[in-house]
Amino acid sequence: MQSSFREDILETLYKEKATGTSTTLIMNLATLLDRDVGELEKILREMEKDGDLTISPDRTITLTPRGEETGGKIMRKHRILECFFSEMLGMAPESAGKEACTLEHSVSDEAIERLGRYIRTPGWAGPRSMRRGKRWQVLTLIEAAEGEKLVVSCVRCRGPGSRLNDLGLFPGTTIVVVRKIPGNGVVVRVKESDIALSPEIAASIIVERTG
Amino acid sequence: MKIGLIGNPNVGKSLIFHQLTGLGVEVSNYPGTTIDLQCGNTCFQKEMIEVIDLPGIYSLEGDSEEERTVRAFVDSGEADVIVAVLDAGRLERNLYLLLQVAEYRRPMLVVLNMMDEAEKSGITVDIGKLSSLLGIEVIPTVAVQGKNTCNIIPAVLSSARTPTVKVLYDHHIEAGVKSLRTIHTLDWNRAIQALLGHDEDPDVLEAASALSEEIERMHRMSVAQIIAGNRHHCAEHIASEVVRSQPPERGPDIDRLLTTRIPGIPILAAILIGILLTVFIIGSWLEEAIVTLIDTFVLQPFLAAGFPPLAEQLGTSFILAIQAGFGIAFPFIFTFYVFIALLEDSGYLTRAAFLADRTLHRFGMHGQGIIPIVLGFGCNVPAIMSIKLLRTKRERLIASFLVTLIPCSARTVIIAGLVAAFVGLAAALSVYLIVLVIIIITGLMLSRVTPGEQFGMILEMSPLRWPTAKNVLLKSWMRIREFLIIAMPLLIVASIILGLFQYSGLMAAFEDFIEPFSVAVLGLPSYATTALIFGILRKEMALETLVILAGTADLGSVLSMAQIYIFAVVSVLFIPCIATIAVLKKEIGTKMALVVSAYTLIIGILVGALLNIIFS
Numbered sequence: 001m002q003s004s005f006r007e008d009i010l011e012t013l014y015k016e017k018a019t020g021t022s023t024t025l026i027m028n029l030a031t032l033l034d035r036d037v038g039e040l041e042k043i044l045r046e047m048e049k050d051g052d053l054t055i056s057p058d059r060t061i062t063l064t065p066r067g068e069e070t071g072g073k074i075m076r077k078h079r080i081l082e083c084f085f086s087e088m089l090g091m092a093p094e095s096a097g098k099e100a101c102t103l104e105h106s107v108s109d110e111a112i113e114r115l116g117r118y119i120r121t122p123g124w125a126g127p128r129s130m131r132r133g134k135r136w137q138v139l140t141l142i143e144a145a146e147g148e149k150l151v152v153s154c155v156r157c158r159g160p161g162s163r164l165n166d167l168g169l170f171p172g173t174t175i176v177v178v179r180k181i182p183g184n185g186v187v188v189r190v191k192e193s194d195i196a197l198s199p200e201i202a203a204s205i206i207v208e209r210t211g
Numbered sequence: 212m213k214i215g216l217i218g219n220p221n222v223g224k225s226l227i228f229h230q231l232t233g234l235g236v237e238v239s240n241y242p243g244t245t246i247d248l249q250c251g252n253t254c255f256q257k258e259m260i261e262v263i264d265l266p267g268i269y270s271l272e273g274d275s276e277e278e279r280t281v282r283a284f285v286d287s288g289e290a291d292v293i294v295a296v297l298d299a300g301r302l303e304r305n306l307y308l309l310l311q312v313a314e315y316r317r318p319m320l321v322v323l324n325m326m327d328e329a330e331k332s333g334i335t336v337d338i339g340k341l342s343s344l345l346g347i348e349v350i351p352t353v354a355v356q357g358k359n360t361c362n363i364i365p366a367v368l369s370s371a372r373t374p375t376v377k378v379l380y381d382h383h384i385e386a387g388v389k390s391l392r393t394i395h396t397l398d399w400n401r402a403i404q405a406l407l408g409h410d411e412d413p414d415v416l417e418a419a420s421a422l423s424e425e426i427e428r429m430h431r432m433s434v435a436q437i438i439a440g441n442r443h444h445c446a447e448h449i450a451s452e453v454v455r456s457q458p459p460e461r462g463p464d465i466d467r468l469l470t471t472r473i474p475g476i477p478i479l480a481a482i483l484i485g486i487l488l489t490v491f492i493i494g495s496w497l498e499e500a501i502v503t504l505i506d507t508f509v510l511q512p513f514l515a516a517g518f519p520p521l522a523e524q525l526g527t528s529f530i531l532a533i534q535a536g537f538g539i540a541f542p543f544i545f546t547f548y549v550f551i552a553l554l555e556d557s558g559y560l561t562r563a564a565f566l567a568d569r570t571l572h573r574f575g576m577h578g579q580g581i582i583p584i585v586l587g588f589g590c591n592v593p594a595i596m597s598i599k600l601l602r603t604k605r606e607r608l609i610a611s612f613l614v615t616l617i618p619c620s621a622r623t624v625i626i627a628g629l630v631a632a633f634v635g636l637a638a639a640l641s642v643y644l645i646v647l648v649i650i651i652i653t654g655l656m657l658s659r660v661t662p663g664e665q666f667g668m669i670l671e672m673s674p675l676r677w678p679t680a681k682n683v684l685l686k687s688w689m690r691i692r693e694f695l696i697i698a699m700p701l702l703i704v705a706s707i708i709l710g711l712f713q714y715s716g717l718m719a720a721f722e723d724f725i726e727p728f729s730v731a732v733l734g735l736p737s738y739a740t741t742a743l744i745f746g747i748l749r750k751e752m753a754l755e756t757l758v759i760l761a762g763t764a765d766l767g768s769v770l771s772m773a774q775i776y777i778f779a780v781v782s783v784l785f786i787p788c789i790a791t792i793a794v795l796k797k798e799i800g801t802k803m804a805l806v807v808s809a810y811t812l813i814i815g816i817l818v819g820a821l822l823n824i825i826f827s
Binding site: 197 | 269300436471566666672
């Protein structure tokens with residue numbers, strides 16, 4: 001439990017840092033983690049010894065590069081697990097978050113890496129709620145605007161779909177929308193060549209905005 | 212020795228083929244398919260080498276007929292050497308097919324074509340490194356200028372090798388291949404093919420499909436997608452090792468003008484109408500010259516020679532058939548082919564297809580359908596031959612109905628020579644309007660009733676380039692030759708049969724038989740019906756026969772305006788000409804060819820009868 005709590009601390013500090021607060025007071029951290037200040041300080045001192053963070057005389061905490069790396073990794077694990085539970089398994093967001101909080105400490109790097117890839121690969125249509133998310137903006141090719149650079153995330157097209165594979169239009173490929181006539185399909189650049197697609201084909205290709 | 216040329220569409224493969232073999236090319240069907248393969252011979256150091264130009268494909272593993280044909284060809288080991296033609300400017304995509312072919316472990320050679328275009332767009336390819344990565348010889352060429360193509364044959368003879376390149380597959384795929392190979396004794400490539408669902412042995416297929424289902428469940432990705440992904444990854448890796456590219460200087464974006472709604476669509480309409488008018492003007496002028504020439508120098512002397520009646524009839528029919536063939540083939544079809552080749556070589560045709568996609572959707576077709584439709588205005592025969600381009604049977608069926616209804620140049624001759632001359636220009640245009648309405652109704656109806664799934668268009672836009680005169684003429688010549696080979700024998704046979712009918716008096720009996728029907732339903736004299744039947748041979752022969760049978764060129768004096776109008780509409784609509792029926796049979800089968808012919812016959816008579824009721 002000790003080590004998972006330590007990871008929670010690093011994760012919280014990392015999140016704080018990502019939102020713009022470069023230093024955090026021990027007091028604030030205690031409220032964020034819902035812990036007793038004295039107990040927390042004891043652990044923080046230990047962590048300082050291990051080189052995860054530094055505590056300045058005015059009781060503010062700063063992450064060392066090492067601590068930052070661990071914190072970042074834990075946060076990514078949390079996000080992926082949470083996304084998997086809520087978006088793919090259909091759990092309620094709160095319980096998904098809680099489940100992610102426990103699992104994030106024990107899941108291996110490889111499993112997370114694979115799970116992340118799995119979430120982004122086909123079969124997964126990209127639920128609407130994800131479009132509002134910051135990191136992944138999922139849309140169909142027909143919704144993309146001219147000139148946009150996109151990554152293919154899923155091809156739902158049956159039948160002529162194998163032709164798309166052959167042309168290189170399959171999950172993971174970066175494409176650029178060269179031309180779009182409203183209601184009349186799109187031309188995309190894939191691997192240096194321009195491919196014209198009918199609207200119904202474009203609508204079956206799900207892409208992500210990279211920017 | 213036999214070599215096969217393989218490559219993506221639009222890589223200059225056919226051009227290389229023609230440079231290797233010259234003009235003595237034979238077009239033949241590959242056994243069991245309707246795909247035409249071009250074969251030619253070349254001689255090098257006293258060895259006869261047969262070169263086969265395979266259809267352009269993106270993959271060896273699809274289900275289209277071209278892909279199956281090429282797969283069967285590669286698999287059979289018929290070719291001693293396979294020459295893969297790649298586009299230097301799109302190396303990565305082209306390598307994908309090469310990697311597939313390489314898995315068959317046959318001696319190969321790579322021709323890296325279009326080096327000039329690649330250079331222009333700032334791309335350089337490290338030939339030596341590519342060669343060592345693939346394990347086969349790579350020859351850079353610029354086929355349009357004939358640069359370095361002479362080195363292909365010597366290289367085939369001296370340094371064709373089995374490629375050493377190997378795609379790294381996902382471990383699940385590798386495991387699947389391994390277990391397939393332990394259950395059934397298969398070679399590596401056949402096991403991969405079986406996983407993709409291509410094998411003849413049902414036992415193997417069953418085992419493979421169980422495995423691929425398992426893999427699909429694990430990856431949530433189809434086996435085909437995983438394998439394609441692995442191959443693309445390998446291609447990407449090779450390309451990144453050998454290709455250096457700098458962003459090219461951007462010229463004015465002509466493409467933008469051509470592929471936006473405004474001015475793209477007006478430009479498309481202007482180009483199409485311009486072509487039709489030009490072909491019509493040049494065509495009718497040339498046709499008249501050719502027909503007069505054959506008339507004065509062949510037909511008249513022949514008739515003057517005084518042969519016995521039967522021989523004379525047969526001879527006349529034969530000469531008429533030749534006249535019909537050349538009178539249509541060269542003036543109209545050849546001119547039309549030249550324009551189509553120009554559109555094709557310049558890359559405009561793919562843009563036209565993109566623009567037309569939406570409109571053609573309503574008729575159950577796709578952008579590519581514009582090619583047969585445009586061709587149809589020139590001549591239905593090449594138009595029907597081009598419906599091969601359409602991927603599904605459903606599209607091909609709809610296209611063949613619509614194309615046979617399109618007024619080809621021969622029917623335009625009737626409309627112009629009969630309606631415009633004797634009734635008036637507005638009436639002539641109204642004939643077009645009637646045909647157009649019928650085509651639209653037929654299309655809308657067929658798109659509803661024709662069975663089969665409708666898929667969208669996936670079409671590579673070929674880059675815009677300047678066409679060269681030599682290549683355009685060469686292409687047009689190859690096509691007109693194909694047309695003559697199909698149409699000429701038919702015209703001769705049909706013409707002789709009709710001649711015999713006339714000679715034996717059967718024709719007169721038929722006229723007597725048809726007279727009541729002809730007068731009652733269409734309001735036409737019986738000789739006009741005979742003229743209509745001659746129209747089956749060659750559409751505008753209906754007009755010529757009518758003039759002969761009426762005994763005067765001033766048709767206005769023997770027929771009423773209504774009769775002239777009805778005659779023109781019926782001859783435009785009813786039964787496609789004999790050559791069209793023949794290609795219909797070849798492309799969509801005897802049964803459907805008969806259905807199409809019957810449909811046009813019914814439509815023609817119905818509209819004729821309706822007009823007769825309205826006018827009287």
